[in-house]
Amino acid sequence: MQGVTIGMVGLVQMIQTLIIAVFKAGIPVALASFGLIWWALKNDYLDSFISVEDLEKQIKQQSKNKKNREKGDGDLVHNKWLAFGGGFYGVVALLTYVVVELREIWEFFVQFESISAFFAKISFGMLIGLVIDAIMNFVLAIAWPWYWLTEISPPHIWIWFVVAYGGYWAGTRLALRRLVEPGENGEP
Numbered sequence: 001m002q003g004v005t006i007g008m009v010g011l012v013q014m015i016q017t018l019i020i021a022v023f024k025a026g027i028p029v030a031l032a033s034f035g036l037i038w039w040a041l042k043n044d045y046l047d048s049f050i051s052v053e054d055l056e057k058q059i060k061q062q063s064k065n066k067k068n069r070e071k072g073d074g075d076l077v078h079n080k081w082l083a084f085g086g087g088f089y090g091v092v093a094l095l096t097y098v099v100v101e102l103r104e105i106w107e108f109f110v111q112f113e114s115i116s117a118f119f120a121k122i123s124f125g126m127l128i129g130l131v132i133d134a135i136m137n138f139v140l141a142i143a144w145p146w147y148w149l150t151e152i153s154p155p156h157i158w159i160w161f162v163v164a165y166g167g168y169w170a171g172t173r174l175a176l177r178r179l180v181e182p183g184e185n186g187e188p
Contacts, residue, residue, distance in 0.1 A: 017156040018163065025160050026167035033091045033171030036081055038178060045078050052172050059086035084142065088168040096148070097141035104133060 037055065040046040046058050063086040077094075084093035108130075112118040140147055152160050 014156050014159065017159050021160045021163040026163040026170075028095060029091055029164045029167035030171035030174070032095050033088075033168045034175045034178075035171075036078070036091060036094075037172055037175035040078055041175065043075070043078075045075075052169070052176065055172065055176070056087050059090070062086065063090065088165055089144075091168055091171075092148075092164060093141045093144050096144040097137060100137045100140055100147070101134070104137065 037046070046055070046062070059082070063082040063084075080097070081090045081094050084090040084097070109118070112121070148160070149157065
């Protein structure tokens with residue numbers, strides 16, 4: 001009887017983890033992947049594609065081609081996504097970068113009691129510190145699995161990765177469906 005109770009507690013914890021992961025990982029990754037892919041296709045940064053596999057091949061090819069990124073093909077967000085490798089890894093790395101940067105910006109401004117205290121602290125050293133922090137955050141975003149493993153509690157970590165990839169897959173599929181132009185008879 002005690003084994004059944006322990007099993008139920010484990011099942012409840014797994015379901016709780018799944019629900020939290022859907023809201024904290026699955027939905028944000030789905031929205032980000034949809035937005036990035038939709039934006040890239042809308043602005044002709046990517047050629048139209050038929051399948052997710054074709055899309056990932058294009059993204060991989062673009063992320064390896066540093067000349068296009070340096071030349072200015074794409075915009076800042078698209079180029080940053082490609083700098084992180086594009087695809088699923090790039091989407092999560094970009095989201096990690098945004099989360100870490102926003103958290104640091106919030107912590108930076110909260111430390112000042114007033115606007116005058118902020119202006120009094122502005123210095124060349126502070127600007128150098130911000131640049132160094134941005135570089136460190138870029139490296140941290142590239143190593144996003146390590147970052148998120150420190151943020152997520154140990155039981156059922158695999159759920160987080162499955163849900164995040166499911167969000168990427170769903171967002172990519174939705175962007176693909178959204179941008180497929182219907183034929184003359186209304187069929188895609």
